[in-house]
Every structure is written in C-alpha cells, then in structure tokens.
Amino acid sequence: MKEEKMTDTALEVEKLREQEAVGETEANEAGEAQAQKEPPIDYQAKFKEAQDLYLRTHADFENAKKRLEKDKAMALEYAYEKIANDLLPVIDTLHAAxxxxxxEGSEGVAQGLELTLQKMHEVLAKHGIECVECGLEFxxxxxxxxxxxxxxxxxxxQIVEVFQKGYKYKERLLRPAMVSIAKN
Structure with a gap:
C-alpha cells in the first residue's frame, strides 16, 4: 500500500510538472506575442528625458534662490526709506522755523536752526539721503x-522758486521738489 501511495504521489508530481511546463510555454508564447505588439522601450531616451527634467527643475530652483537673495539685499539696502519719509516733515518744519x-531778526535762533539743519543733513547724507538739486533746469x-x-x-x-525741497534715498526719489517754473 505504501508503494501505491508513492506511485500515486509520484504520478501527481509528474502531472504537476507537465502542467507547469505547459503553462511556462504558454506564458513564453504570450510574452513573445506581447513583445511583438509593443515597441521596445528606449531606456536611454527615458534617461535623457529624466535628466533634462532634473536639470530644468534645478535651474528653476537656483534662479528662484538668486531672485530671493536679490530681493533680500534690496530690502536691506533700502531699509531706511520708511524712516526717511517720516523725517521729511520734521525737516520741513525746521526750514519753516x-x-x-x-x-523776525532772531539771529541766535536762526543760527541754532541752521546748525540743527546742517547736522540733520549730514546724518541723512551718511545714510544715503540727499536733497534734490534745484538748479535752473526743470x-x-x-x-x-x-x-x-x-x-x-x-x-x-526754468525753475523760478523752490517751495519745498525734494529728497532722494540712494537712487530712489523719496519726494520731488515742489517748484514754480517760468512761463513767458
């Protein structure tokens, strides 16, 4: 009885091997048919495409990084602009005084105000804030x-009279000078 079981088992194993072999053959035939239907994949072209995409993305990132650095530098360079705008009315008031x-003929007060204005203009010039020149040409x-x-x-x-001085901060105009011009 043991021999019968062994032979039955051996027969079953043999049948399974035959079925696997038939399945593999069918799978190989199906794979070959599918390979004939689809064109071969060009891995070199896909690699070049991925590499190009990577390079473009990296370049975009570097450009954005440089643009942000430039914006940061501009923000730091023109950091005094707001306070300069706030100081202009104070300077105007000193000029009016x-x-x-x-x-009125108050020479002492006039000298004090002149010195104050001179010192104020020196401090502003030290930080890049200067008066707009008002020559004859408009x-x-x-x-x-x-x-x-x-x-x-x-x-x-041509400029006849200056009513209010103008100021610029480095290359930016903070406030234009208010002037009257000649009309003939």
Missing amino acids: LSSAKQ DPNLHNAIMQVQAEGQEEG
Whole structure:
C-alpha cells in the first residue's frame, strides 16, 4: 500500500510538472506575442528625458534662490526709506522755523536752526539721503511744478522758486521738489 501511495504521489508530481511546463510555454508564447505588439522601450531616451527634467527643475530652483537673495539685499539696502519719509516733515518744519526766525531778526535762533539743519543733513547724507538739486533746469523726474509764473529774464520752463525741497534715498526719489517754473 505504501508503494501505491508513492506511485500515486509520484504520478501527481509528474502531472504537476507537465502542467507547469505547459503553462511556462504558454506564458513564453504570450510574452513573445506581447513583445511583438509593443515597441521596445528606449531606456536611454527615458534617461535623457529624466535628466533634462532634473536639470530644468534645478535651474528653476537656483534662479528662484538668486531672485530671493536679490530681493533680500534690496530690502536691506533700502531699509531706511520708511524712516526717511517720516523725517521729511520734521525737516520741513525746521526750514519753516529758520525762515521765520530770519524774518523776525532772531539771529541766535536762526543760527541754532541752521546748525540743527546742517547736522540733520549730514546724518541723512551718511545714510544715503540727499536733497534734490534745484538748479535752473526743470526735470520732471526730480521736480513737481505746482505753478507757472511770469518771469522776466528766464527762459520758459526754468525753475523760478523752490517751495519745498525734494529728497532722494540712494537712487530712489523719496519726494520731488515742489517748484514754480517760468512761463513767458
């Protein structure tokens, strides 16, 4: 009986091996048929495509990083701009007090105000804040013409009077100078 069981088992193992062999053959035939239907995959092209995508992404990242560094540097460079704008009315008030003191004949007060204004302009210049020059030529980028007046002996468009000084911070204009220009 043991021999019969062994032979039956051996027969079953043999049948399973035959079925596996038939399955493998069918699988190989199916794989070959599928391989014939699909074109072969070009791994070199896929690699080049992935490499190109990586390089572009890396370049975009580096550009964004440089742009943020530049923005940060600009923010630090022009950090005093807000406080400079807040100080301009104080300087205007000192100029008005100086002209008033000169009109009243208060020489001591006028000298004190002149020294204060001089020191204030030195401190502002130290931080890159300077007055806008108001020569004879009108520059719309630096001056704001608030009126036109008849002026003998001056060409049309020249600055006649400065009402309020203008200031610039490094290369940026904080406030244009308010002027009147000649109209003939």
